[in-house]
Amino acid sequence: MIRIARTAAPAALTRLGANWAKAHEEAFLQAPQAYLDGDQSLPVKVHVYGHDDVRIALRDMQHSKCCYCEVHMDEYMARHVEHWRPKGGVCQDRDGPELKPGYYWLAYDWDNLLLACVVCNSLNKGTQFPLRDPTRRARSHLDVLADEAPLLLRPDHDDPDDHIEWRDDQPRGRTDEGWATIEVVGLIRDDDPRRTKAFKAIELAYERLLKMSNHAAFQVEAQAYLEQLRLAVDPRSEFSAMARSYLAPLPFPQSFQL
DSSP states (O other): OOOOOOOOOOHHHHHHHHHHHHHHHHHHHHSHHHHHTTSSOOOOOHHHHTOHHHHHHHHHHTTTBOTTTOOBOOTTGGGOEEESSOSSOBBSSTTSOOBSSOSGGGTTOGGGEEEOOHIIIIIIITTBOOBSSGGGOOOSTTSOGGGOOBOSOOTTTSOGGGTEEEETTEEEESSHHHHHHHHHTTOOOTTOHHHHHHHHHHHHHHHHHHHHTTOGGGHHHHHHHHHHHHHHTSTTSTTHHHHHHHHTTSOOOTTOOO
16 A cells, blocks of 8 residues: 555546535435435435546556555456445444445545455445544534544555555554554455565565675676566555565665665
């Protein structure tokens, strides 16, 4: 998980989203208890928050990576627009009761939208959105979001490095927010061959760089391994946070600085 620099909202979302958000707010006010009891639901419009312009903007903003696990997403996976604060329902943890109707007024809010892979979003996060004090959760657009203290990291707002560290290819929390995020999106994956393969490649490249950098005949090869490591820590690469965490404390030969 890396820090993401949020770009400007796509025109399509600004144009269509405000009207639909207002319509949802007005509908809620007509029968608030029915919505809070789950007897009625608000028809959130996928074609608005999932507009092609929105997905493209999120894809470019996130370097075509999942906002949580950093796996590169193909076009099918990129269609899964993630609501950081869930839109239809919300629960404190995966075993807790789901409250309705969710953060419906943020369904088209650009600051609430990200791209996440199927594993992080659908198989793990779902409608989870843990707070330090769940009794302070906003239940409607009439409540104050600033009263909440979310435990789930928002990568365009929080620096994940302040909250999550890595031990080889597995993450560990530095803070409550770090541990909560790891749990909610299932970042501990002992059987993830893609991430394990990436880590082993980084480990091997570093070992070979050290060996070859000491021999004049292998300077070209050593430079190639250095470039491999530089690519691994590039924010556009998969698992760059893991690569950076592993390599940052390691010594490098004087003429082969990362």
